[in-house]
Amino acid sequence: MAIKRMDNMGIVVADLEGAVAFFRALGLNLEGQATIKGEWAGRVTGLGDQHVEVAMMSTPDGHSRLELSRFIDPPVEADHRTAPVNALGYLRVMFTVDDIDETLARLGDQGAQLVGDIVQYGETYRLCYIRGHEGLLIGLAQEL
Incomplete structure (x- = not known):
């Protein structure tokens, strides 16, 4: 079975509204925002009972999406934003x-x-x- 598409890339932010404004200024469209809360969502992420605000952004052609998330609970545990461009893992x-x-x-x-x-x-x-x-x-x- 083949991959059909890449659905989105996720970025965790502290200021969801500011991030939405920034990516809108870049040219992305806001598709929608939602609050996701409960143990059911934590079964996917492995975080247990969670509360997160999410904004889904899309490119003008509609083919690519960026999911911006602000975790309310559990709190953020690590910050990789100052990592240099040669750091391991997802970067940019x-x-x-x-x-x-x-x-x-x-x-x-x-x-x-x-x-x-x-x-x-x-x-x-x-x-x-x-x-x-x-x-x-x-x-x-x-x-x-």
Whole structure:
């Protein structure tokens, strides 16, 4: 049996409303928000009785989704947001944008900061990493 698709990528945040605003400024659409509470949800995550607020964001083409979660209970146990780009494990999400310069200007108003430089990969892409809302590592790619 084959995989049908990747459904979404999840990011845990402390400030859900701020994260939603940041990813909306990037160009994602808010599909919906919900509160998930109870032991049944904890059976999936292994966290037991849990209480979490979730916002589902989607790319304009509708093919990719980002699930933003704010855990109320149990409390967050670890923070990987300041890990360097060569750290093991899930690290960043990358988006293709129309114009990196315009995107950086728009996200700068949201507090985003360039990690290194904007570089050109051959004749194919312009690439960069930014630290966005709450220091989340985000890659931006502009097709040439």
